[in-house]
Amino acid sequence: MAGLPHFSNSISSMNNFEPVYLNQFEVVINPPAAVAGGPILLQHVTKVSGMEVDKNPAPVAQKYKFAKRNYAGAKPDTTGMTLSMSFTVNLNDANSMYVFKTLRQWTDLIYNPLTGAMGVKNDYVGSIVISIFNKNGDVFKRVVCKDCFPISFISPMNLSYASEEVWKIDNLEWAVDYYEDLFL
Numbered sequence: 472m473a474g475l476p477h478f479s480n481s482i483s484s485m486n487n488f489e490p491v492y493l494n495q496f497e498v499v500i501n502p503p504a505a506v507a508g509g510p511i512l513l514q515h516v517t518k519v520s521g522m523e524v525d526k527n528p529a530p531v532a533q534k535y536k537f538a539k540r541n542y543a544g545a546k547p548d549t550t551g552m553t554l555s556m557s558f559t560v561n562l563n564d565a566n567s568m569y570v571f572k573t574l575r576q577w578t579d580l581i582y583n584p585l586t587g588a589m590g591v592k593n594d595y596v597g598s599i600v601i602s603i604f605n606k607n608g609d610v611f612k613r614v615v616c617k618d619c620f621p622i623s624f625i626s627p628m629n630l631s632y633a634s635e636e637v638w639k640i641d642n643l644e645w646a647v648d649y650y651e652d653l654f655l
Contacts, residue, residue, distance in 0.1 A: 489605055498556070499600040505580060506597075508573035515570045517639070518557040519601060522614055524652040526550070552647045554599065554616065558640040571625065574640065578621050595620050599645065610655055618648040 474480045482488075498516040502508075528544030560570050580595035582588075599616040623644035 491603070491611075492606070495606060496601060496603045499602075500597065501599070502573065502577050502597040503580060503595055505594065506573060506576045508569055508576075511569055512558070512573060515558045515560070516556055517559055519554060520556075521552060521554045521644075522601065523552050524614060524650060550649075552616075552650065553622070554619070554645040554647055555642045556645065557642060560638050560640060571640065574621065574625055574643065578625065581620060592618075592620075596648075599647070613651075613653045613655060615651040615653065616645075616647040617650065619645050622646045 478484050496519065498513060498519060499510075500512045500516075502512075526547045526549065528547045530541045531544045533540050533542070558570050558574070560568055563569050577595065577597070579585075579588075580590040582590075596618045597620065599619050601614045601616070602610045603612040604610045621643055623642070625643060626638075626640045628638055
């Protein structure tokens with residue numbers, strides 16, 4: 472008999488399998504040694520996207536007359552990925568935008584717009600660890616991103632007397648050369 476839409480016919484229901492919630496994650500950002508404030512970034516990440524860790528080469532096709540046959544391509548389009556993250560921005564007791572300051576120090580290692588200085592990769596790469604867990608805090612997936620650095624501009628402050636919004640850094644993009652996709 473076909474699987475009827477009943478609770479008792481669902482393996483997930485009968486075994487009380489927990490769903491994967493997309494808000495149960497933690498991001499640890501380890502900036503280069505010359506940048507202070509890495510641990511504070513953890514508490515200000517609000518969104519992560521672009522974790523495209525599953526890759527396959529695009530198919531290639533051959534034809535014999537009008538019959539088409541497909542094969543897996545010889546190489547994937549990319550081997551790394553581009554992450555995008557959003558951050559809240561607060562002021563500390565010293566009246567400093569510490570999240571912005573940390574990210575700005577990092578981007579200044581790549582290119583400092585005030586001096587024109589440009590850095591070498593060894594000085595501006597860090598790592599990002601994204602852990603995804605259940606409601607009990609048990610990690611079941613971890614993506615360890617190595618040799619990462621910001622590649623987009625920090626969101627500008629768009630000031631308005633009529634605005635009631637707080638400033639946040641939206642969709643800061645990161646180049647990731649290499650990653651480990653771990654299922655625990």
